Amino acid sequence: MRFDERDIMFARINYKPNTEIYKDYYTKNPEKKDIDDFLRSLPGFMVKEAFSFDPLNSGLINGTYNFLNDLKQNSKGEVSKEKYPVDKEIITDRVKSIAKYYGADLVGITEMKDEFYYSHRGRKQKNYGKKITNKDKYGIVFAVELEKEMINRAPRLGQSLETSKGYVKAGIIGMILSYYIRELGSNARNHMDGNYLLMAPFTAEAAGLGEIGRMGILITKKYGPRVRLGVVTTDLELNTNKKVSFGLKEFCKICNKCAENCPSKAIDQGEPGLLNKTKRWKTEVEKCFKVWQMSGTDCGICISSCPFSQNLDLSKIERMKDNPEVIKEVLREYNKKYKKRPYNESIDEWM
Ligand code: SF4
Ligand code: SF4
Numbered sequence: 023m024r025f026d027e028r029d030i031m032f033a034r035i036n037y038k039p040n041t042e043i044y045k046d047y048y049t050k051n052p053e054k055k056d057i058d059d060f061l062r063s064l065p066g067f068m069v070k071e072a073f074s075f076d077p078l079n080s081g082l083i084n085g086t087y088n089f090l091n092d093l094k095q096n097s098k099g100e101v102s103k104e105k106y107p108v109d110k111e112i113i114t115d116r117v118k119s120i121a122k123y124y125g126a127d128l129v130g131i132t133e134m135k136d137e138f139y140y141s142h143r144g145r146k147q148k149n150y151g152k153k154i155t156n157k158d159k160y161g162i163v164f165a166v167e168l169e170k171e172m173i174n175r176a177p178r179l180g181q182s183l184e185t186s187k188g189y190v191k192a193g194i195i196g197m198i199l200s201y202y203i204r205e206l207g208s209n210a211r212n213h214m215d216g217n218y219l220l221m222a223p224f225t226a227e228a229a230g231l232g233e234i235g236r237m238g239i240l241i242t243k244k245y246g247p248r249v250r251l252g253v254v255t256t257d258l259e260l261n262t263n264k265k266v267s268f269g270l271k272e273f274c275k276i277c278n279k280c281a282e283n284c285p286s287k288a289i290d291q292g293e294p295g296l297l298n299k300t301k302r303w304k305t306e307v308e309k310c311f312k313v314w315q316m317s318g319t320d321c322g323i324c325i326s327s328c329p330f331s332q333n334l335d336l337s338k339i340e341r342m343k344d345n346p347e348v349i350k351e352v353l354r355e356y357n358k359k360y361k362k363r364p365y366n367e368s369i370d371e372w373m
Contacts, residue, residue, distance in 0.1 A: 023298055024137055025221060028144030028151065031311045032216075034058050035066075036145070043150050057308050064315035068182070072318020079179045079373055080318070086186040087215075093193050094217035099200070105207030113206075114261040117162055117199060124195045126164035127249070128242060130229030130263040134161045134255060137298060138225045145216060154219050158209060158255035160262070162199060163222070163229040165242060165249040166191040173248050173331060174366035176322035177285075177313070180373065185320060188250030189215040196252040208258035215250075222251040230263035233270040237280040237289050237324045238305045243268050243339055246330025269343035270330075274303070276349050279356070280324035283363045286313045289324060327363040329356045 027033055028047060034054065037044045048055040065071035068080045068087075118129045134157060143149040172184035196212035203210035213220055223240040227233060231251075232242035241247050243266075271294070281289040288309035294301040313321050325331055329352060342348035 024139060024141040026142050026144065027140040027154075028142055030144065031061075031307045033144035033150075035062060035311070035315075036147070043147060046151075061308065061311055061315055064312065065318055066315055067320065068318055072316070074177075074179055074318040076179060079183065083179065083182050083186050086183075086190060090186075090189055090193055090215045093190075093197065094212075094214055096197060097200070097212040097214065097217050099204050101204045101209050102207045108206060108258070110259050110261060113258065117203070117258075117260065120202065121162065121164045121195050121199060124198050125166055125191050126195050126252075127167045127245065128165040128231050130163050130226070130231045131260050132161050132163065132225060132229035133262050134158060134220075134225070135228070138220045138228070140219060140221070143219070156211060156219055156255070158211065158257050160256055160258065160260045161220070161225045161229060162254045162256065162260070163226045163231055164192065164195055164252050165226065165231055165240075165245070166195070166252075167245045168248045168250065168325075170248060170331065170333065171366050172370075173322060174326045174364045175369075176326040176365075177317055177319050179319060180366075180370065181322040181326070182319045183373075185250065185322065192250045192252030196254050199254045200256070203254070203256050203258050206258065208256055210254050210256040210258065213253040213255065218253070220253060220255070222253050225253050226251050228265055230266045233267060234302060235270050235280075235328075236274040236278070236294075236303045237328070238303060239325075241270055241328065241330050243330070243336065246328045246332070246334075247325045248328075248331040267343075268339055269349075271301075272344065272346070273329075273342065273349050273352075276346060277329065277353060279327045279329060279363065283323050283327040284310075285321070285323060286310055288313075323363070326365070329353065332356070332360070332364055 068084050121129045139154050143152045168184045168188045172180045175181050193214035200210035200212040226240045232240045235241040281291045286309040288306045290303040294303045
């Protein structure tokens with residue numbers, strides 16, 4: 023089953039009453055109308071009505087997203103008519119090296135499956151309801167690390183600024199890769215903030231970058247969920263990576279830190295259920311979004327709460343697989359060091 027982008031919160035929040043899109047969506051999904059009307063009535067992200075608003079710093083974040091909005095117009099482009107013969111081994115290595123050269127911290131490649139793509143677009147009014155048919159054979163997935171001390175400022179503006187910076191870095195890496203691949207004569211499309219045709223966490227999991235845990239987003243072994251993801255899809259022939267498992271699901275069953283610290287109790291505290299034939303935990307996105315709309319930031323408490331975000335000892339991660347005693351030891355150390363959760367009270371001087 024493919025997810026429909028029209029159902030994601032970032033799409034729904036923009037359906038304005040008295041428009042054709044609003045009428046169409048809530049006629050088909052009447053059960054979502056009341057909660058969405060309520061969410062739309064709240065202040066919103068980085069607006070002056072929100073209590074976190076500060077013109078100098080919120081302005082920087084808003085400006086960054088405006089830049090991303092301009093950048094994403096270049097996600098597709100013309101493919102060079104001349105196709106250079108390239109060795110699969112060499113070009114795979116080169117593509118990964120270029121991503122790293124431009125700032126990626128993790129890179130993997132997967133063969134694209136239907137279920138990674140949304141079925142229809144929803145985020146931009148002009149694209150609402152368009153079927154997604156762009157299906158390149160491979161996905162090059164990369165992650166950029168977000169600075170730990172900035173993320174530990176969640177739910178304040180420092181966290182939001184760092185997240186927006188992560189999107190810029192991922193967006194630019196994807197642009198360079200896709201412009202380069204098109205220059206070699208193959209198709210390439212950059213999937214970046216506000217312009218993904220696919221679900222980056224599922225694609226990243228298949229490319230071996232990490233596993234999806236309780237909070238429903240990608241957890242990498244080295245940086246936890248403290249990353250932003252970008253994907254370039256292409257028909258250039260590449261070697262792929264394998265999915266990895268470092269025992270995250272077992273860790274999540276004992277840990278629960280994200281769910282306990284979530285101010286809206288949006289994250290599932292129980293056992294994972296079946297989602298697309300895979301056992302996964304479900305997050306109640308409406309509850310999460312209420313916090314965002316009220317605070318004016320993108321919260322991020324769950325990301326900073328995750329022990330994997332706090333530079334866990336990698337040798338312990340190797341040992342904890344199928345070993346609940348090591349998991350408990352890691353959590354005891356976390357509790358001793360951070361009590362409830364890590365929290366950086368300071369503000370960078372320049373901010
Ligand atoms: S971003 Fe905040 S409100 Fe949303 S799930 Fe994470 S902790 Fe909960
Ligand atoms: S905080 Fe704990 S339960 Fe939540 S995703 Fe991270 S490891 Fe899993």
